[in-house]
Amino acid sequence: MRTFSEDEYHIPFFDEYGYVRKRCPKCGEYFWTQNPDQELCGEATREGCAEYTFIGDPPTSRAYTLREMREAFLSFFERNGHERIKPYPIVARWRDDLYFTNASIIDFQPYVTEGIIPPPANPLVISQPCVRFLDVDNVGPTFGRHLTIFEMGGHHAFNYPDKEVYWKDETVRYHHEFLTEELCVRSEEIIYK
Numbered sequence: 001m002r003t004f005s006e007d008e009y010h011i012p013f014f015d016e017y018g019y020v021r022k023r024c025p026k027c028g029e030y031f032w033t034q035n036p037d038q039e040l041c042g043e044a045t046r047e048g049c050a051e052y053t054f055i056g057d058p059p060t061s062r063a064y065t066l067r068e069m070r071e072a073f074l075s076f077f078e079r080n081g082h083e084r085i086k087p088y089p090i091v092a093r094w095r096d097d098l099y100f101t102n103a104s105i106i107d108f109q110p111y112v113t114e115g116i117i118p119p120p121a122n123p124l125v126i127s128q129p130c131v132r133f134l135d136v137d138n139v140g141p142t143f144g145r146h147l148t149i150f151e152m153g154g155h156h157a158f159n160y161p162d163k164e165v166y167w168k169d170e171t172v173r174y175h176h177e178f179l180t181e182e183l184c185v186r187s188e189e190i191i192y193k
């Protein structure tokens with residue numbers, strides 16, 4: 001497993017919002033939290049760093065249907081300068097190394113990410129249906145956090161040597177604003193891993 005140095009993810013956002021970096025004693029991974037008493041990373045890992053608690057008790061201000069959540073996500077990023085892109089097929093026919101689209105970034109690999117063609121928009125937002133068997137052995141043990149079929153909400157910014165759109169700090173800021181202001185999740189409940 002690749003481990004990252006503290007500096008690699010020590011973004012200005014964490015200092016501004018009073019986040020501290022801690023190491024989970026169960027799974028050994030590092031995470032950032034606003035709560036200095038937080039011990040575990042909070043992820044439903046195989047090691048059992050968290051229970052799966054939000055069914056019937058969402059951390060959001062209300063329950064959302066899939067359709068409502070998809071629209072909330074897409075329109076939030078649209079309002080923040082991202083162009084909404086239609087989902088790609090789940091059969092990844094533009095790839096010769098993969099049968100199924102298993103993440104939103106797959107849509108843009110290899111041609112956009114290799115710089116061969118420009119992205120359809122930059123930055124963009126997409127809700128991509130995914131079929132995923134790569135980590136099928138996690139389906140079940142992680143109590144619903146790994147699935148074979150799901151929809152991945154992705155906001156993508158493609159940076160070029162002569163043009164940076166945005167990177168880690170803005171990515172986390174967008175996420176934090178979406179969760180706290182749009183979905184009304186309490187900031188202290190949000191852990192970054």
Ligand SMILES: [Zn+2]
Nearest residue numbers: 024027041049
């Ligand atoms: Zn953990």
